[in-house]
Amino acid sequence: MKSIDQIVQKLRDSGAKVTPQRIAILKSLQGNTSHPGAHEIYHLLKDDFPSLSKATVYNTLDMLSQIGEVRELTIDRAQARFDPDMSFHDHILCTKCRKVEDVHRKDGDDSTITAVNGYEVLGASMQFYGICAACREPTEEKVN
Amino acid sequence: MKSIDQIVQKLRDSGAKVTPQRIAILKSLQGNTSHPGAHEIYHLLKDDFPSLSKATVYNTLDMLSQIGEVRELTIDRAQARFDPDMSFHDHILCTKCRKVEDVHRKDGDDSTITAVNGYEVLGASMQFYGICAACREPTEEKVN
DNA sequence: TTTCTTGCAAAGATTTTGCAATTGC
DNA sequence: GCAATTGCAAAATCTTTGCAAGAAA
Numbered sequence: 001m002k003s004i005d006q007i008v009q010k011l012r013d014s015g016a017k018v019t020p021q022r023i024a025i026l027k028s029l030q031g032n033t034s035h036p037g038a039h040e041i042y043h044l045l046k047d048d049f050p051s052l053s054k055a056t057v058y059n060t061l062d063m064l065s066q067i068g069e070v071r072e073l074t075i076d077r078a079q080a081r082f083d084p085d086m087s088f089h090d091h092i093l094c095t096k097c098r099k100v101e102d103v104h105r106k107d108g109d110d111s112t113i114t115a116v117n118g119y120e121v122l123g124a125s126m127q128f129y130g131i132c133a134a135c136r137e138p139t140e141e142k143v144n
Numbered sequence: 145m146k147s148i149d150q151i152v153q154k155l156r157d158s159g160a161k162v163t164p165q166r167i168a169i170l171k172s173l174q175g176n177t178s179h180p181g182a183h184e185i186y187h188l189l190k191d192d193f194p195s196l197s198k199a200t201v202y203n204t205l206d207m208l209s210q211i212g213e214v215r216e217l218t219i220d221r222a223q224a225r226f227d228p229d230m231s232f233h234d235h236i237l238c239t240k241c242r243k244v245e246d247v248h249r250k251d252g253d254d255s256t257i258t259a260v261n262g263y264e265v266l267g268a269s270m271q272f273y274g275i276c277a278a279c280r281e282p283t284e285e286k287v288n
Numbered sequence: 289t290t291t292c293t294t295g296c297a298a299a300g301a302t303t304t305t306g307c308a309a310t311t312g313c
Numbered sequence: 314g315c316a317a318t319t320g321c322a323a324a325a326t327c328t329t330t331g332c333a334a335g336a337a338a
Contacts, residue, residue: 012313015316015317016317016318017311017312017313017316017317017318018312018313019311019312019317019318019319021318021319022318037302038302038303039301039302051319051320052319052320053319053320053321054303054320054321055303055304055305055319055320055321055322056318056319056320058302058303058304059304059318059319072221074218074219074220074221074271075218076218077216077218077224078301078302079301079302079303080221080302080303092260092261092263092265094263095266101261102261103260103261116236116247116272116274117236117245117246117247117276118276118277119236119238119272119274119275119276119277120274120275120280121236121272121273121274122239122273122274122275123272123273123274124270124271124272124273125270125271126268126269126270126271127218127268127269127270127271128260128263128265128267128268129265129266129267129268130260130263130264130265130266130267131263131264131266132261132262132263133262133263136264156338159291159292160292160293161291161292161293161336161337161338162337162338163292163293163294163336163337164336165293165294166293181327182327182328183327195294195295196294196295197294197295197296198295198296198328199294199295199296199297199328199329199330200293200294200295202327202328202329203293203294203329222326222327223326223327223328224327224328
């Protein structure tokens with residue numbers, strides 16, 4: 001994700017309005033590596049922003065994903081999750097605690113794949129499913 | 145997907161019951177390359193099977209995916225889709241007509257990845273998003 | 289007969305939508 | 314002031330669940 005200022009500028013340039021809600025959502029995403037869903041972002045901000053509506057969160061996340069400032073992940077069937085890190089990387093979901101983490105692969109940079117099956121490829125990503133180290137620990141039962 | 149007979153045997157062996165509904169759902173999946181969702185399977189069978197309940201379709205698909213006879217895809221955020229082809233391959237979703245097709249890659253067999261980020265990897269797959277050839281055709285407007 | 293499964297309806301959850309009131313510019 | 318955005322509530326999915334009736338073994 002670019003800096004807040006850069007994105008704010010991009011919004012202005014495109015004619016979109018810069019609202020306190022949008023800034024707050026952008027800030028909540030910046031550097032956030034938890035791959036939050038709309039519900040989580042809503043609760044992160046609800047305290048400091050009591051009037052915030054969930055619809056606004058959905059709208060803003062959708063808009064940010066449309067303009068390519070965040071990536072919407074489908075790895076979790078339960079909810080759409082969002083990743084402010086637009087650099088090339090993949091994800092893994094722990095099927096036990098359901099946290100999502102980044103996976104950085106050196107080999108086979110799939111971002112170079114531009115055509116497949118006659119499709120014009122717009123995006124490609126790998127998904128991994130597994131059990132994280134913490135969830136394999138029989139002693140600890142913390143769910144992250 | 146194995147043959148219906150083989151799966152029926154597996155169900156019997158595991159103590160599960162072989163019902164006409166389950167057979168019908170298995171048959172609807174066999175050789176089906178459209179990556180149908182629960183709703184689609186329900187409607188495929190509804191005519192020949194008026195009493196069929198959607199809950200049964202959901203239950204059966206979930207069970208088949210649990211025992212590893214079909215794969216549940218997350219590529220389409222709108223609905224869970226199911227693939228009876230358990231061989232190693234990936235998928236691409238046309239973001240216009242929303243059909244899902246198989247992608248067969250020769251290189252980098254990711255099925256050999258068993259550990260990543262300290263996770264015990266249970267599954268891995270690649271997702272592609274793009275516009276299919278038909279949707280790029282300006283003359284045709286058929287939505288598959 | 290015993291246990292599992294079905295079907296139905298209700299409930300849950302996520303996400304979308306309509307619209308009046310509000311706010312950015 | 315105009316147009317875009319917000320917030321709220323209702324609606325629209327998709328999916329799960331509770332439970333009585335029914336079917337498989």
